[in-house]
Amino acid sequence: MRQGRVDIGQRSETVHRANLSAIVRGLHERGPLSRSDLVALTGLTRSAIRALVCELVDAGMVIEEPALRRGTPGRPSPIARANPRRAVVLGIEIMVDSIAAAIVGLGGVTLAESRLERTRGSLSPDRVVADITELTESLLRRVAVAPIGIGVAVAGVVRRSDGLVWMAPNLGWAEVALGERLTEALGLAVPVSIANDADMGLLAEHRRGAAVGVDDVLYVSGEVGVGGGAIIGGRPLMGVAGYGGEIGHMPVNPGGIPCRCGSTGCWETEVGEGALLALAGLPPDAGREGVEAVLREAAAGVPTAAAALDHVGRWLGIGLAGLVNILNPQLVILGAMHGRIHATVRPVMEVELDRRALRAPRESVHVVAASLGVGAPARGAAELAFEPLLADPAAFFGSAALAPQLASA
């Protein structure tokens, strides 16, 4: 059919670029792969894979290495891996008590990283922009490759489209145009993407942690505030404006404790760091060390500490039951404070979950502690910054930003 062929002709470049994307994404997300692995991964023919990989090797994005003989019959299949220095990104995290940055190369290799510890409450937008500028300059001097993108994870409610931080109560921020300010301050002429810290922690766990290969995941990340993120059917829960996932402000006890957000009885008021410290009789600014102290005291049999953890564990189960009923996830990952207390509160949390989640979704779900620990949001932010390259690597082949690295690659 002639008209059909015209149409297909128009699409052939699109198909070609999509195939390059599948290979680069495969190597970035899964690590080194043989040509046979790539055939299995993409469904393309062996000869198509050979040609596409050659193209990526010519562009410097992929390095092919001779295969090791592994005792299997037939010709050994060369191993392709992403070239981490051909394309690097900057991943940044802005938490309530530290600022961290990492330079991550294609394939997910961290080439350099640095963290500045900061006092809670001291992080004005000006201070944060200055800290990030300083961290970035020092890391880029060490790595000497210009980044193709910058991702920033911030403990606040973020509008993804333009990087506006609507509200970051734990930083004391409201309506900070962080995307614009960083673009200007860093002067790197590459896209700056801003996202919520829990969303980025989840992205990191999904790409490189506990949730690899899992399509329905809920991530809970509590410290001063309780944030969250979800992957639903393999895609991040964004909502219409990118604000989705604010699970800390689900009302679980509307006659309870006033929340910083203006409501009463939000989940955060029962399971946040503040609730745990108050119940354990510690000052509200005791922070992460305070939480460690509560865990130590409970282990030593101090009743107030044990009761405080019991309370938080029980309400953790109550809120999770609701979220499990709403989202039917396969996996719940507890990050930050909730990851640290998980082993201790697990029995009481599971009792509430068993009692309050419907049997069917309860049977589908496992609750685990986060696997990546500190720095997960920065790693997720780096993944976010890689997204345009992974979606269309060919668009970056001739990019001016990449050209200087060809010599050093």
Next chain:
Amino acid sequence: MRQGRVDIGQRSETVHRANLSAIVRGLHERGPLSRSDLVALTGLTRSAIRALVCELVDAGMVIEEPALRRGTPGRPSPIARANPRRAVVLGIEIMVDSIAAAIVGLGGVTLAESRLERTRGSLSPDRVVADITELTESLLRRVAVAPIGIGVAVAGVVRRSDGLVWMAPNLGWAEVALGERLTEALGLAVPVSIANDADMGLLAEHRRGAAVGVDDVLYVSGEVGVGGGAIIGGRPLMGVAGYGGEIGHMPVNPGGIPCRCGSTGCWETEVGEGALLALAGLPPDAGREGVEAVLREAAAGVPTAAAALDHVGRWLGIGLAGLVNILNPQLVILGAMHGRIHATVRPVMEVELDRRALRAPRESVHVVAASLGVGAPARGAAELAFEPLLADPAAFFGSAALAPQLASA
């Protein structure tokens, strides 16, 4: 590049079938379209559209009609529309007090429908299967076209993969293999898909009602139980096993009223029909007429009725605030009982929503009553049954199930 062409060659039939799907889906979901509309919708060339439409006309799926001159310059573009008798499906709904079935033709035209009113509590699985068999036989005699698929919406928690109804407390069902039983009883040798009633009400609103073109929607549908469904980023929230959307069992008042599910203080215990009737001093089995009576009494100034609606409206706002924070929807649709009380409870509901939802997601969302009314779940179930045909119409061209209709089409 030779290898690239081999790959594209392998994909050309896939592309062709995807293009047929885009056209059939467009005509089914949007109604009659001119060739120019189809060019705009698909991004294909005019000549490609002409050939693809011809192919669909030859297969009997599409009818092309001469265009009317509409005063615009240039040659008028013929109008294509879906042929409703070329492919029909059966959409069924099993609610607590009625069973309904409809035969829906391609393009969304209801060709015949029927409803059996039933007493609450009388609907055993045997009774329901017998009722559906009777309804189906009578409708198929009237329409005289064999269906290509059957969709069933049921007020319960459903495993999509095999149509197992895990739990339908308001019907008194547990682990009913409804998919299998209907397949056997109807003997029509076509796929039977079972889904939750709220999910199907939402699908109907998304295809043909208040949510057309909206990608982030929450649907709340309360009667005896409170169910829900969501569309997130344009796709239904399913969860890992299809149980997602059980918003009625979000704990909002864990020290409150025991719920039929075994938990305490689920949203359903505060905003369900039972709560409204009890607060208004009516018997729990007063049902839909009871709700109408409460609305009439409140309008006439009866204080207990007004207070009951106030209570339900306030808790509706509290729960919606949590869901708006979690999902950041653009639209919330209130179906069934909540649609009927919406106009009355709106002020008190909006006060809680304003107070308890975070400002950013609050500003993105509108709450409206459902537009389709009774029968929305059956219409949604019919849409579900059309899905395989819409995804790959070419697979149905030569189907034995369709062949008999070619003569009558």
